[in-house]
Amino acid sequence: xxxxxxxxxxxxxxxxxxxxxxxxxxxxxxxxxxxxxxxxxxxxxxxxxxxxxxxxxxxxxxxxxxxxxxxxxxxxxxxxxxxxxxxxxxxxxxxxxxxxxxxxxxxxxxxxxxxxxxxxxxxxxxxxxxxxxxxxxxxxxxxxxxx
Numbered sequence: 001x002x003x004x005x006x007x008x009x010x011x012x013x014x015x016x017x018x019x020x021x022x023x024x025x026x027x028x029x030x031x032x033x034x035x036x037x038x039x040x041x042x043x044x045x046x047x048x049x050x051x052x053x054x055x056x057x058x059x060x061x062x063x064x065x066x067x068x069x070x071x072x073x074x075x076x077x078x079x080x081x082x083x084x085x086x087x088x089x090x091x092x093x094x095x096x097x098x099x100x101x102x103x104x105x106x107x108x109x110x111x112x113x114x115x116x117x118x119x120x121x122x123x124x125x126x127x128x129x130x131x132x133x134x135x136x137x138x139x140x141x142x143x144x145x146x147x
Contacts, residue, residue, distance in 0.1 A: 040066040041104075041129070043076050055082045063104070065127075068112040078102030078129075093132065100131040 043063035050058045056079055063076045081099045088094060106125040108114060113125075 038066070041074075041076075041127075043102075052079070055084065056080070065104070065106065067106065070112055072106055072111060074104040074106065076102050076104045091132075096135055098133040100129075100133060102129045102131075103127065 041063060042065075043061040046059045046061045048060040052058050058079050059077070061076045063074050064071050065074055066072075079101050081101075083091070083093075083097060083099055088097060091097075104127050106127070108120060108123055108125060111125075113120065
């Protein structure tokens with residue numbers, strides 16, 4: 001499997017959870033959701049791969065994230081796992097499935113959020129992304145969110 005270039009997009013309002021007033025405040029004051037309604041993550045060709053076992057591969061890839069109108073370079077580190085039958089059963093999935101877990105972090109002082117750094121916990125924004133990949137030719141089945 002070779003990934004040339006991959007991207008994911010999320011609506012800004014869906015990225016902040018919690019109480020309604022708190023989420024609205026974050027969308028308006030920090031994320032400027034009206035002007036920048038999407039957060040886009042893209043990764044370039046995988047730079048390094050390590051086999052962790054018969055069902056798991058670890059990877060590292062350079063990438064970018066677009067947040068509040070700015071593009072930031074990131075390093076994405078993750079794993080691709082082919083779950084066994086027991087794991088598929090727990091997830092309520094069938095067929096040829098790959099589970100992808102990917103992590104990266106943004107340094108707050110390098111983002112448009114820098115002026116609000118004193119309001120935030122820590123100096124980095126960690127991001128974890130989980131994907132369930134299925135061959136397009138297979139019929140979709142109900143799946144629960146993987147966290």
